[in-house]
Amino acid sequence: MIDSPTAPPVKAERAKKTLSRIALFLGEVRDGLTMINMQNAFLISSKYYSERQAGIMFFVFGLSQFLFQAPAGYLLDYSNNKVALLGFASVGTTLLTLITATFAQEYGANIVFMVLVKFVQGAITAIIPPALNSITQGIVGNVGMTSQVAQNEMMNHLGTAIIVLTGSLLAFALYPDIGLLFIVSPIACAGVIYYLSQIRDGDIDHNAARGLVMSSKTTTKPESFDENGTQYSPPSIDSPQSTKSLDETPSFVFGNSTEGAQPSGAGKAETPLQILQDPKLLVFVVICFFFHLSNGTVLPLVMQTLAIENGSTGILMSGLCIIIAQACMVMSAKICGEYSGLYGRKGIFLVGLLSVPIRCAILTGLLHLKEAGVGGAIDIVILSTQVLDGVGAGIFGTMYVLVTSDISGGTGRFSLTLGLTTAAMSIGGTVSGFLGQELAQDIGYRQAFMILGALACIPVALYFFFMPETLSSVGDTQMSTIAEDDGVEKDSDQHNVSVTSYKEIV
DSSP states (O other): OOOOOOOOEEOOHHHHHHHHHHHHHHHHHSSSHHHHHHHHHHHHHTSOOOHHHHHHHHHHHHHHHHHHHHHHHHHHTTOSOHHHHHHHHHHHHHHHHHHHHHHOOGGGTTHHHHHHHHHHHHHHHTTHHHHHHHHHHHHHTGGGHHHHHHHHHHHHHHHHHHHHHHHHHHHHHHTTOOGGGGGHHHHHHHHHHHHHTTOOGGGOOHHHHHTBBOSSOOOBOOOEEOTTSOEEOOBOTTOSOOOOOOOSSOOOOOSSSOSSOOOTTOOOOOOHHHHHTOHHHHHHHHHHHHHHHHHTTHHHHHHHHHHTTSHHHHHHHHHHHHHHHHHHHHHHHHHHHHHHHHHOSHHHHHHHHHHHHHHHHHHHHHHHHHHTTOOTTHHHHHHHTHHHHHHHHHHHHHHHHHHHHHHHTBBTOHHHHHHHHHHHHHHHHHHHHHHHHHHHHHTOHHHHHHHHHHHHHHHHHHHHHHOOOSTGGGGGOOBOOBOSSSSOBOOGGGTTSOOOOOOOOO
């Protein structure tokens, strides 16, 4: 007797374009860090916070992200309400950004309240990365992740650049009362909610979103369309079991055996303990931590270097720091999408990792020249180093999702695995923010960049010597995959094939 599982929908271009537009407006709210950096400059220059006070606030923010990131990913592997969760997180973090701008008192008089606000904001924003990326994988499948994640990142960075430019111009015009620059947050949030509402229930294959292993190959043939024009591929009669219906109730089996009893031949998700025994994942988690430990605080320190002594011009230059970096990140993401599927992940990733120690070395030298009395043009040169931030953070932001997808392929734990790697990034960035502000206040900005540059060499060495190429490692796993170009579900042996053709972004 042949089972008749629900056929995974083949996604139309409409759904992928909607994803890109969500990413565009998520540029400001995705992980809170863009406006967190703007808030640093705002609190220090306009509300007269000390570097240490700002560092404490955002240490708590990052610590909260770290604590809630893996649980958020774990639950998203089971949830069929990913769109609603992403909408909730977007609205929540926007409201908390506005509360920060509205209620922050001079010299940190109510810092306890502000720390509580940042803790709650960190918990809410922990939902956003696994939600966005699991929705993406559920729409395009594993085979489409290279191109679509790169496209999402391009749109994300473009949106961030537009929003920060708008906020910086407002801050320049309103200085020193620059709190109104955060009006851009609800505007961006409205765009996210609007485009989330365009995603239909049938657009997301929750098995594919989870990265669930398949028990047998399937051959498919497009035969029908729904009322919305979305094409479906019913499973072949040669395939006794092509998908596994997900139980929406989280399983709390943490041991070595696969999750509870399933129908014979059905896909089975690995347990969290099995996930944690993967040496590639453990090495990659450490790399994520050290990258953000060294890189997380460089941008706010550069912004503060430019903002503290330059009044309204300094605030504008602080915004330009983000804009320049984000513009370069668009190109970095495009390069990752075009070439990481052809030549593998490792070489491109190493370029991104190497950019951080190079950037810190240049900043150390520039600040030495500034302390020696070199003319004001040095600030322009300092600003130009943000190109390297665009290279490093741009490559990392795209590639860490792809490498995580490679590592988790077939485990049924994509969101959990992404939660673990993102948690490592969060705690690394958290410690980095606190460490950077302490170093800047106690021994100076130049020495802080020198120490951060030394730390940035650690993830380079770890990735070069201990991390294998992950693109080829997923070839042995059979997964539910959705074609990126032709709208036909691929045979699972093909899910390692890179699809590099680019479609229009909007």
